[in-house]
Every structure is written in structure tokens, then in C-alpha cells.
Amino acid sequence: MAEKRATHWTALVLIVLVVAYAGILLIAPITAIVQQAFVDGIQPMLDSITAPDAREALRLTAIIALATAAINTVMGILVAWVLVRYRFPGRCFIDGLVDLPFVMSPVIVGYVVIVLFGREGWFAGLSIAFTPRAMLLVTVFVSLPFVVREVMPVLRAMPPEQEEAAYTLGASRLLTFRRIILPTIRPAVIYGLVLTLARALGEFGAAAVAGGGVQGYTENATIYIFRSIHDRNDTGAYSMAILLGVISVAVLLSMNILKQVQSRRSQ
Amino acid sequence: MQNAARLEQEAVNAPRPQLDLSGWGLRGTAIVYLLVMIALPVFVVFSSGLQAGLSGFWDNVSHPHAVSALRVTLVTAAIMTVINVVMGTLTAYVLVTYRFPGKNVLDALIDLPFAIPTLVTGIMLVLLYGPQTALAGFLQDRFDVRVLYARPGIVLALLFICYPFVIRAVQPVLVQLDERQPEAAYTLGASGWYTFRRIVFPAIRPAMLSGGMLGFARALGEFGAIVIVAGNIPLRTQTAPVYIYGKVEAGNMPAASAVSVVLLGVALIVTLGVDWMQRSRQHG
Numbered sequence: 001m002a003e004k005r006a007t008h009w010t011a012l013v014l015i016v017l018v019v020a021y022a023g024i025l026l027i028a029p030i031t032a033i034v035q036q037a038f039v040d041g042i043q044p045m046l047d048s049i050t051a052p053d054a055r056e057a058l059r060l061t062a063i064i065a066l067a068t069a070a071i072n073t074v075m076g077i078l079v080a081w082v083l084v085r086y087r088f089p090g091r092c093f094i095d096g097l098v099d100l101p102f103v104m105s106p107v108i109v110g111y112v113v114i115v116l117f118g119r120e121g122w123f124a125g126l127s128i129a130f131t132p133r134a135m136l137l138v139t140v141f142v143s144l145p146f147v148v149r150e151v152m153p154v155l156r157a158m159p160p161e162q163e164e165a166a167y168t169l170g171a172s173r174l175l176t177f178r179r180i181i182l183p184t185i186r187p188a189v190i191y192g193l194v195l196t197l198a199r200a201l202g203e204f205g206a207a208a209v210a211g212g213g214v215q216g217y218t219e220n221a222t223i224y225i226f227r228s229i230h231d232r233n234d235t236g237a238y239s240m241a242i243l244l245g246v247i248s249v250a251v252l253l254s255m256n257i258l259k260q261v262q263s264r265r266s267q
Numbered sequence: 268m269q270n271a272a273r274l275e276q277e278a279v280n281a282p283r284p285q286l287d288l289s290g291w292g293l294r295g296t297a298i299v300y301l302l303v304m305i306a307l308p309v310f311v312v313f314s315s316g317l318q319a320g321l322s323g324f325w326d327n328v329s330h331p332h333a334v335s336a337l338r339v340t341l342v343t344a345a346i347m348t349v350i351n352v353v354m355g356t357l358t359a360y361v362l363v364t365y366r367f368p369g370k371n372v373l374d375a376l377i378d379l380p381f382a383i384p385t386l387v388t389g390i391m392l393v394l395l396y397g398p399q400t401a402l403a404g405f406l407q408d409r410f411d412v413r414v415l416y417a418r419p420g421i422v423l424a425l426l427f428i429c430y431p432f433v434i435r436a437v438q439p440v441l442v443q444l445d446e447r448q449p450e451a452a453y454t455l456g457a458s459g460w461y462t463f464r465r466i467v468f469p470a471i472r473p474a475m476l477s478g479g480m481l482g483f484a485r486a487l488g489e490f491g492a493i494v495i496v497a498g499n500i501p502l503r504t505q506t507a508p509v510y511i512y513g514k515v516e517a518g519n520m521p522a523a524s525a526v527s528v529v530l531l532g533v534a535l536i537v538t539l540g541v542d543w544m545q546r547s548r549q550h551g
Contacts, residue, residue: 010459011365018361021354022373025426026380029391036394075300082297086290094298096542097305103481103534104308105488107508108527111515112308115315115524122311141304195381202384205490205508209515222386222491229495241390248382255382256375 030245037242045239054240056216057224060132064207064220065200068139072196073189076147081181083148084155101144109138110209130212135220138206143199147192154188155181187262191255198251202244309531316528319521327525335502336510337529343418343506344486347425352479355433356471362434363441380430388427389495392420396496416498421506424492429482436478440471473548477541484537487530 037045048054083095101109115121117128128134158181166176182189204222211218219227221244228237317324327333362374380388396403396414406412414420444467452462490508497504499513507530514523 008459014357014361015365015367018354018358019369019373021358022376025423025430026376029388029395029427030379032395033387033391075297078293079297079301082294086294088294088298094301096539097301099538100305100309100535103484103488103538105490105508105511105527105530105534107490107511107515108312108488108531109308111511111520111523111527112311114515115311115520116307141308144304198382202386202491204384204386205494205512209512222384225386225390226494237390238394241387244384245387245391248384248387249379252378252382255378 033238033242033245036238040235044235045242048233048236048239049243051236053215053219054224054236057219057221057240058243060135060219061201061221064132064136064139064203065197067136068143068200069193069196071140072143072147073193076144076192077151077185077189080148080151080155084152085160098145098148101142104142106138106142106203106205106207107209109141109206113138113206113210129210130214130218132211132218134210135203135207135218138210139200139203142203142206143196146195146199147189150188150192150195151185154185158184187258190258194251194255194258198248201247201251309535312524312527312531315520316524318524323521324525324528327522328529330522332501332505333510333522333526336505336507337526339418339421339503339505340487340507340530341533343421343425344483347422347429347486348479348483350422350426351429351433351482352475355430355478356437356475359434359437359441359471360467363438377431377434380428385424385428385489385491386495388424389492392424392427392492392496396420396423415496416500416504418504420496421493421504424496425486425489428489428492429486432482432485433475433478436474436481437471440474441467444470473544477545480537480541484534484541487534487537 049058079098083091083098113134114129117123117126117134119129121129128137162180163176166180167173171179202222203220204226207218207220208223208226211220211223213219213223213227215227221240225237225240225244228234228240319327328337358373358377362370393415394400396406398415403414406414412419414423448466449462452466453459457465488508489506490512493506494509494512497506497509499505499509501510505513507526511523511526511530514520514526
């Protein structure tokens, strides 16, 4: 539909309604947290973020987010490629499974880890529950669909002839992937990767249940915020929340810039 | 030349993938990975939830606190979905149809809730509506409305988190809508509202529905924001995910598993329904 300049009074009412809704719902809470950053000045916040327990929590969050991004990128590309290029019995079922992590409550994800690997779990001997490995496992799970869902449509739109021609000319699978497939799907992979990172940085419920939230061992940045609220350490909670918020916004901005660069390239 | 001849020879000698063993290996890896990572957790939820038999499951689900937690979750998610579908559709319509100052800012803001950790969303709402704030006092005195540690707070948190769902579903459909149809309707003397109802609405209805339902399914499982804003009061503001969290922490696995079965079951039915709807539209 073509854009119209708002002249009619109903148009004005609609615009005011939409902007006011976004203002109350999104902008007011964001303003509240930004304002909080300047209430006591920056120094107390810097102090609490650089305290040992906060640094430890941030380090765990960063390690798990990066590991999650690596695993989900490699496995995501593989899963997307198999789902697009091959026909096999049960493909529709497998395809439908991919979206499931988006609607499974993080708390249930954590609960499953306890049932599988907890003290009386099915695989109790593996000692995974209440360790950082359990947190990595649940974070990989909750962000599994992003790369798959970004890459699949691109692969589907890419005709298989190029790949087949490369095979016919004797190129190995790896060479074909590197030279033919990867350049085409790269923007989608990066986009999925950024979404994965954002989701992994903010994971709370599943990581708290599966990891147990032991301070200095399985406490990530979000669990640190949660504990700080309970300990009435408001400065700690707010400064970590602001830091995570700023990182998320930076991630989003980089995503938007990526999109613009891509659309400019394709023009 | 020599080089080219050598390459040619190598290409001829290269093994032809007759049996395509590596293809099967990759396929097998991907399928096993998805079955272990995703199908197994679902199986675990249902099998452990029904381990004690149907009567054991029923005893745990029919506990007053469990019933109330499920009801709070379903009711707040449903209220959120109605508001989200109406306001999300309106936002998408305004963004596609009109030009106005600040439009680009609004368009860029829409995906923000996808990036912000939901626990941080909860903190933001506490800072805005917390007991000491002027806004909370004003709402309490003037309208006798309590936001924080009450159901309006839950709905607000869910609205924030699910803000992009309907907008991002409806927007592309509106952009692709043939602009001649509404224009023809105007030309023939139809009012704006009549045109919307008869031409625009039928075109965007499936997107409204699927965006709304996916947001609903997402809202059912929300934990991080709600555990901060709802205050976890049993029978009043305790939602199903918060109830499950409490039971797992207390080591009461049968109670946690029974409510998990219901929560995951509803989310699965909703997403399968959306999937089926989209498939049948594509084929029909």
C-alpha cells in the first residue's frame, strides 16, 4: 500500500493512539531504567559491576553465550541444509520440532535437565545438573531455532544446480560448502547468530533451574540480578540490568545496520 | 597447461558419490541431534508428568494452587493477546499507511523487546510502577489500580514482551496488499471504515491470528519478567511457570511435572494449530 500523508482527522487520531501506546508500553519503562542510572551517579554502579561476584557472573554469561553461538551456528547450518535439501520420512515432523524451544517455558526446560541429570535422574551418573555445562545445554536449546529459521528460506531460494555442478566437477562437499553455499547464506547466518547471542545473554529461567544459581559457580548475569533483588542490593541489580540492557540495544542496532548494509548491497 | 591436465586427471579420479555415505551421515547427525535436543525433552515432560498414572496426575493438577496458577497464566495471556492483536494491527496499519514525524524511530523500536532480557523488562516495570514511584501513587489514589504485584503488572510485562509478534506478522501482508483495491473502494464511495472492514481486514486476518496465537504461546511460558513484577502470591499472582519453579526448587517433582504437562500441552496445541492454519492456507 502507498504511504499517505496524514491529513484526515481519523488518521491523526490513529497515529496519536499508536504512538501513545508505544510510549506507555515501551518508552516509559526504558526511560525509567535510564533515569535510574543517573540517580546516584555512575560511580556506585561502576563499583558494583566491577565487584568480584559481578565480574564472575558476567564472565560466565559471556562464555556461555559465545559457546552457544558457536554450537548453534554449526548445527543450525547443518540442520537447515538437511531439512531443505533432503526428502526423508518424518521430515515434516522434524521440521515442526525446530520451533518448539520458542514455546517451551524456560522453567520447564530447566526442569527437564533436573529430571534427566539430577540426583535421582535418568542419567544421574553424568553429573551435568547444577554445573555450567547444564546452563550451556539449556541455552543452546532455547536459542536453537534462530540460525535454522534464518538460513532455511535462503537455502530454499537457492537453486541446487550450482551445488550439483560443483559436485559434478569433482569438488568435495567441504569445498562446495565453502565456495558455493556459505557466501550465499552468510548474511542469514550472521543475522541468526546475532539473535542467538541476544537470547543467550539474557537467558534466566532455564539457566537458574538447571544450574542451581550457585554464587561464583553457576551464577550468570541474570541470576546475579535476581539474587541482588533478594539481597536488597538495588544498586547491584539495577546496574547489571542496565548493562545487559545496553548490550542488548547494541546487539539490536548492529542487527539493523547489518540489514541496511545487506539491502544496499542487493540493490 | 600441465597443471590443468593434472587437475582434470584428479577430477576424473575423484570418487563419485554413488552411495552418498557422507550425505547419510550428515542427515543422520542432523536428525539425531534434533531428536535428542528437542523431542527428548518433550517426551521427558509427558512421561514424567504421567508417571504416577492419570489419577496421580489429576491429584497434582487439581490442587487449588496449581489450578489458580494455570488460570492466572491463561487469563493474563488471553487479555494480553486481545490487546496485542488490536493494538498491534493498528500499529502495523499506521506504520504502513501514514507518514509522520518519528515514524522511523517507532519502526526501529519494535524489535527491541526481542533483544532485551525479560528479567530486565521486569526491572524496568518495577522502576516505573514500584511502590515508591509517583506514578504508582497516582494510579492507586486516582483510579484505585495497583499495577505491581498484581495482575495488571503481569499483563503489562507480557504486552511488552509480545509487542513485536502481531506487528511483524501483519506489516508485510499490508505492504503487499494491492493498493488498487482499497482505492477502488474509496472511489466507489465506500467509507474508510467500510473499506477497512471489507477489504483490508479479510486480507490481514490470518496474519493477525497467527501473530496473536504465537504471542499467546510465548506468553504462557514467560518467567523472568513475571517473577519480578508479580510478587509470587499463591492464588492471586502466581503464574504456572512461577509455580513450577517453586515446586522444582522445593524438590516436589510430581507437582512440577503435572503443571508442566498442561502448560506445554496448551502451548503445543496452539502452535500446531497455527502451523496447520498456515499450511492449509498455502495449499488451499
